Amino acid sequence: MAKKELTPMMVQYQKIKDQYPDAFLFYRLGDFYEMFNEDAIKGSQLLELTLTNRSRNAANPVPMCGVPHKAVQNYIDILVDQGYKVAICEQMEDPRLAKGMVKREVIQLVTPGTQVDVGSENAKSNNYLTAVVDDQKNHEFAFSYADLSTGELKVAKLTTQAEFVNELVSLQTKEIVVDTDLPESIQDTIQKLGILISHQSVLPVNASVSYLSQDVDDDLMKRVVKLLLDYIQATQKRSLQHLKRAVIYEPSDFLELDHNSQYNLELIRNIRTGKKAGTLLWLLDQTKTAMGGRKLKQWIERPLVNRKLINQRHDAVAVLLDHYFERNQLQDELIKVYDLERLAGRISFGSVNGRDLIQLKASLKQVPKIKYILEQIADKSFEAMLKNLVPLDDVVDEIDSAIVEEPPISVTDGGVIKDGYNQQLDTYRDATNNGQKWLAELEAKERKITGINNLKVGFNHVFGYYIEVTKVNLDKIPANRYQRKQTLANAERFSTPELKEKEALILEAQEQSKTLEYKLFVKIRDDIKKSIKRIQDLADAVASIDVLQSFAAVSEEYRFVRPTLTTHHVVEVKDGRHPVVEKVLGHQQYVPNDVNLGEDTSILLITGPNMSGKSTYMRQMALCVIMNQMGCFVPAKQAKLPVFDKIFTRIGAADDLISGQSTFMVEMKEANDAIENATPNSLILFDEIGRGTATYDGMALAQAIIEYVHNNIGAKTLFSTHYHELTVLDESLKRLQNVHVGATESNGELVFLHKIQPGPADKSYGIHVAKLAGLPEGLLHRANDILTNLEQQADKEHQTASAPKQAPQQAPEQQTSLFPLEQIDDKQAEVVSQLKKLDLMGKTPMQVMNQVYKWQQKINGD
Template identity: 85%
Template structure:
């Protein structure tokens, strides 16, 4: 057996081998040692008296799925090795073979918590001549299959991260440097070499016309066939897509805008998806997530979706009816996948029947609305009455989970099955009569007729009553602690008939179930088309519900470059704060305005203002209504964001390097039809470096790109740019002081802000009063020494700029030193002065500065 085990294990060296032995899956050697730790199993030994005992552990085969899921969720592969023969009928070694390799990207059994998420397996090839990537992805549970050509490594990484893939398939010649970058993302790398072309691969790739794309689709399908070893009938034909077919959002923008994952928790809560998800089906939830991550750029398609939302919004009663029916629809996409895989059970078929029974009702409701917005969906809403009828005739309403233990098929469906059941039922009746008769003959009231799988049927008598047993009537069968078990020739004869009937009944019942399953498998494409239509309807009703609940309005789509949003809101922040507390704001950027330069204090709402603009654009191009009183929007092609500060520890890049890379990405790829959000560009370096970079970036975007740009900054010197840049407009977030307290107005107002209120924000953060007084004193001294602050010239010469920078820096040093009269400086103060001279104020947060000031104060006051 161990020789057989090792031969199979050698074929799957990178996977845990679950080796079937009777009712258990066993793991041996290194698999057992590591598996016992990961699965918290007891580690034992085989041949424990040998010189080198074999480590082993195991799990019951009926509970194996849970253990497999644990390993796969942690990024491991599991090879399931089954007995291919009946051990009872086999002499010698039972043949075994791996029937499936479960990997992170091919996992199809998902729990309820992941029902609204896809699990994508990806594949990548590299065309050395054209320096381009072939990229394909599939979800085995739903049958989705897509392929695209990607021109750069950045595009590849963006797709991998956006799809949240756990596993990528590559060939042996794939560039190692790129492979290392992918691995740093925590993605499992699997390898697949070419296999002979087969009919299913040819069918699924028939709509792919370019050879490099055909190759990557074939590699992906080869890997799926190699690992799954079963029908791929539920996979849909590969669809070629271009990233430019949708509003382009890189993964950084998706992350910064918190579209589907919360920055702080990594979960759904507090995201746009969380707000918009009032879908009633799992497949509707998945489609909503796809629409959020890939908004449209086709104006007519956007309008079609918004038309449908408007119709549902205007028909409250019909929408309520629609929701009642959608709640009863199970996950048709994944049910179709399980049917194709052969893993469907009786309960799954009942769920399929229940779901299909709602289709005529859903179609009728939409026909009552009688609107062209639903014409494409109505076309695919075809009731599958033949499947409903077959399941209704064959499967009981509450079947067991197992399909091999009987009790799934209805009485009257098959004559032979009814005969077996009749024989079995009559046998059970006979056993009951036998028990009553034997009690009467012996006078033993607690005598019973029972059954177990080892000894078969028996008559059990407690030891107290053994003296009442007639002699020579019974044959002893088993001795227990408190009872004896007997048999009779008559019982043995009846036992053979009953067991044969039960065994034949189970065997025939399973064959009938497989036949039903295979009949339904022929209709998988129809089920998938129906599922897609129901999912789209579900998302649209969710949009209508959310739009009604949160007072969203339909925006006007314009062909020009105007943006006008009246009383726009950040929908997620508004939901958290409440409608009464949220302050709405306008965004007004006509043809003559391409840049809004936003100033104002920290915590005043600049970032929220920028994000709400981006979310408004994304929701519009998804086909949803938007959070505003009125909105006029063009169709944007791309969104770029540089919001927040974070190191890229994986790539070894600092906050400032990440900031510059994201800024460069926007500068290189933005078009006049793009939206750019830049928040505090230049804060990660020295004051004048950062200010110079910020100004240069604003000028470049203004003069060379012309994209709609929202640029927030603390560099008040930049507000003078409106004098030289004709399409730049200054706005600021209002704030006021009342009795020495800072009050944020959270309202965007024309013109630049007058001051930054940094110390006020520090006060709001709860810093000690003594520290804040000292900070105010330092600030007053600095302002006195700088009576005429420099204002950056919009078009400075390099020489003048360099001289001004040197003069300014020298002045700053003098100011810092003069805070402490030289004749009074002791060692502690000298150290503080030295630190102050070298402190880069603009790279620090208000909290960091206040902490540093407090440390200095402690040092100076120390005797």
Template identity: 85%
Template structure:
């Protein structure tokens, strides 16, 4: 593109744009934010704006589009939600008072991780900005995350890439700050996860960074914290006094679940819809505040592993369950509490308005009531929360005295401060009000003098105050009474020396009033800003109380019971249920099941037809464990369980599109993750391991995995399978128990009993399930014919053995009868020890307990053994 002379404004624009090459630059121009060049072309497409041109008569017009400044937030949200950054460039001087170019600066860079203006639909969701640095070898990581809207700040040391990926996915971060020399493989993984990568250069150390990092001693963690905080300061360019001191955490401080397990168990997101409905969060969320909703989600994602803390939450839930009346009162007060955490953030940012302060006042007024209700319960389990529930009467009184009950959204246009709060402001308002009264009297007087009944005194921002007369009445105006000011299509506007004088007084009073009001508002806001830490403590306590009352409400509604924590390696659940499935189906339709895994049982091998409820049975145990360890009661008649340290799941079939791995590879990697990291205190759920490959490969892997978990790990394990051959493992593995989901046939139709029963399943019922799925009748008939033929072939192979003769190398202790049996099965010249062993196995085989497929698989094994040298 050929160069052309740029105007001073475009020179200024380009200079600023060069500082933010990866962001849309919203350049303030009067009442609009404008975009130019490539920003305008792309922005017009994304925001559905009309693309125009600046300097359209030039050889190379400049593409241009814009949005109204009063509606800018909506457009920013659209771009940021799609993963883009937006630099907001404001006019730093009043154009009316400035000669030449108005000074402009970027006042904020809004990015996916720093977005704080969330809509009501995201009120119960955190928006985390994360950061990661690696050590010199690139094998260990420091990881930090922050929610700018609430002030939460945490940091951890992660030992592996898998742990890093798990934190990134679990936190659902949209943006990660990285060092430019972070290993390429890590950067590529972050990119494949769809997370925006941002870099940050080092800034000089300042006091706020030092304060927020107090208590963090590890050099790598201090480095990642500084990088994260430097990025926030660079992009936000405003006070961050609401950020809390960094909290160091380790994944092992909580029940460890990788993101696959959280996904498979549908804790936060429904697998089919990606929404909240149909998840554990959906079931448990009867919180009344946005803060409580966010804390509930955090508790579900990070259950406790400390038995004392779990019992403290159980105690609190039990108290609230026993005090129905007080709990209802508590709920009524919590409903009136707004989002104190995010209000504190807006106060720190300086973006709070009058309505926000009224919400703050309303919320703080509920604190004494909430505290009184909890004190009436008089239970030690609320002691920690009660110490934080300190009423902030000074803030309530300040807002009560200063802010009108229904303030406007804008804090610069007046109408926010109450009459009587400031003497000077009252004087300005009196002058304005008297002026308005004078204008009304002037209009009445002029109508009387001129006899023009529709004469009016009006105002606009361009021409000020005027007297307007329609053209048909112009002849009624006394000569030289008015001075012409503006001509309209149907009227003329006039002024008088007296009106001009009064106009100056009124406008000065209005302007002075607005300026003073804004100064008073800022002063009030800054005073409240000094109490942000107190507000945050209140918010944390109220959020915890809200979650606990939600647990009590849900436990009462769905008949949950308090679990007993045991130090023994035992699980005993009577009539356990899957709480989400039960809510969807209804209590009457759900069939409860026991889970009985004493110290002598570590593995339950679950067989039964598809659709019978094997996966539901496995998931309901995992959900009961999680509910127990977040402090909620559990769906059962009685429950006793230990505190688990980790949960591993291999449930469902899905390709890993990010890494390009097949279903079977994902299956094997998840199995390996459990095998490498599980401890005796872990819970493992394996659903249909080995189904993604050939029958014998899959069966061999499944058997080997069960044996390894049984012999080397000792974790409580639920393993569902269609390989009925595996049920024989209970003979060699002492801590394995066979169970199956009952099903029966009635008039040729399959009926699921959904009841877990001891022992292995007798049939797979595959064709019956296919019928339930709606496959064509002719296809099902053909499948039955094939099954009959296979069963017949298996029977014939068993019924037609060849007669062998005994080998001369037969052991001397073998009886004569056994030798005769050998002669009846094998030719003399081929008899070997393997064949003798096969004969022994044939004699012991219980055909009536085997399926046709099991028989075929066993015959294949015998063939391999017989033909082996």
């Protein structure tokens, strides 16, 4: 539609839409939010709405669709969850009083990173909005993130792009804010991760930004915090009083775990399902509050490296374990605490309602009880938390005196404020209540005068108050008693001068009552807003207490023990278990294992058949370290552990289809990451390094990596392999020790013992595992025959190579031939020649089987 053909309303719509070209514009029209043009076409598909047209008789009708304003949040959530932005455009004046077009403007831009209304399924998860600034001159990044629903605000300086990408993936951010200086190559990497990129221009400095960044003294970090806050202010257009001052963090302040290690170890997400079930978080989460659940997740993702803080958490868990009854009382009180962090956020945003304030009051009433329980334990490990457990009696009293116990959801329709709180409000309510009483008396009086028993006095928003009489009773109305007001199919509605007068008084009282009640609610909300910092400190203390009681409860249920922190580079784990696997299998079926890495041992070379438990053994060691440094007890009978600085893992066969990297390339990159960044205080887990290439290549790389880690890094390393040839390395590498997972044969069947034993494995049992997988019996017999021949051939070559050199007794052909010379023909000679040249170690078993089959066909003349 040409500009000159646009109606005034569509001119206004288009002007606003031009300011938000990358967002769906929800344009308020009466009781609906409407979308037009491309927004309507795409929105109707995504939201499953009926697409209609505005000005359908015009030459170019405008596509449109809409959603009810009372249900708008559901539709916003659907779009934002799919990675879109939604601009909410409201009517800024009463349409009844407006002259000309009603003034409208966008009051909020909801984006994937700024969404604060989360459902119950996401209550224990953060929604982080991130920002990055690239200092290309000094080759470093400033990185910041915030959760608008909780007020958390952090900033860091990162030295590599890999560190930056790791933070993005670990935080599971859905949106990142960038400036115009960020290179396109980095933006391409971000887009491949499926993260929405938003751009923000520089805004003038304001007091709020200066306050929130006052603890940041680095110019680059100040710049990224300002970029993030500018975007938040530009999109949210409201108070951000609940945001906490920016906290600087260093990745090295925590046990460093890249996102690949978090993924491989299934800390937060199950590899197969992507869900929480089957993860360490799933096992440890016996928190009773939403904020406790979020803090647990943060502690899992960022374990400590500070020995003193780790011991403080261990002390607290030990105290709670020793005080069973107090712990149960604590859990009972925590269950009654609502999400204080997000309640504080809604108060600041101005989106809080009466029910939220009742939840706040109920939560604050639990604080003195929680504090009393902890004081009864009287342990210094809770000192910091007790300091912040300050009862907010003033907030409780204000809510208690003002808000009814069961308020409605809406804060503008009345019924939120208690009787007796405000004299003027009571006067309005009295007038309304008396008016209702008068109307009831009027109905009774008119029924008596007219003799019409079903006469009724009613009300609707269009015609106001009326007297309704069915048509069959119209002849009973005394002449000139009523004034006709409305005709219905089966009745007539009337009024009287007296009713009109009373109607004006009642409606005025009701309207004034609602207006005054909303003003009172806003004042109460603003008063509570002054206590947001105290509420947040309280929430942080309650969340920490909740996580610690969860650790105690889990430790008791699954028989975890307190580890001993050693200053020596020694690992001694007695009867260690993988806690998640044990929970799934059951305690009776799980086989525990020791891990011993003394000061004179840095590498355990683990051999054994597939499916025997090598990967589980390695993972349980990593989880033991992580749980220890989170402050939790560990799944073992006894444990002595140092404080590790980093964990590196190369476990499982993963490729990276986004960047087009094969499994082997990913394997080499992860190995290189460990080699470049590990220190003597790190833990390295390498599972089957080198399997993604030819046998000799893979074996050579595996040995070189083992030697490099042993000679140049000295990190504690668990290295599992199927290359049995590598087990001889214990002769040349003094800090390497061979261990294997036991297995035995019983009546031709393979039995896994799942027990780590000293020394190398005697064989790989590959065909046995294939049998367990269900391969055809004939195929397995054939594979066994081929294996026997190959082993015999290898033995002959070994004997030949090790025998004293002397003049051969017979022709070389006879020594290596599989056939008597007097019987050999041309076809068989050709097979022998090919066999001599066959790169046996460079072939897969299936390739060997295929080749042997071809030889068989050739020899048999088929």
